[in-house]
Amino acid sequence: MNFFKDIAWVDAGPIEAIPAPGARQLRTSEGNIALVKTSSGDFHALQDACPHRGGPLSQGMVYGERLQCPMHGLNIDLHSGEAVAPDQGCTRTYPVRVEKGRVFVGLSAIAECGCACAAAA
């Protein structure tokens, strides 16, 4: 089975368009996505809605492999989309790839984190 077979890749722009570390909002047909660049230059994509009260994660602070929501400070693991204990909850993640200096986010192949948010969708 080819995991990437049915993914619609959206061109999110040149890799240098996002400072490292930093994040920006990507508007897509599947809703807003927080596209995040870590200080090491890795990219991650998360649903742009905090599991606490829907705060815009794309406006959060990126540190290490985590993002802190700008509203009340909940911390999200960029790999899993899950809140870092003692916080709870999770947000959906999306596949990301870099090709020829541009970032692409995969839609319609949402990675499930395995926590309660997957069942709620």
Ligand code: FES
């Ligand atoms: S909305 Fe994100 S911590 Fe409250």
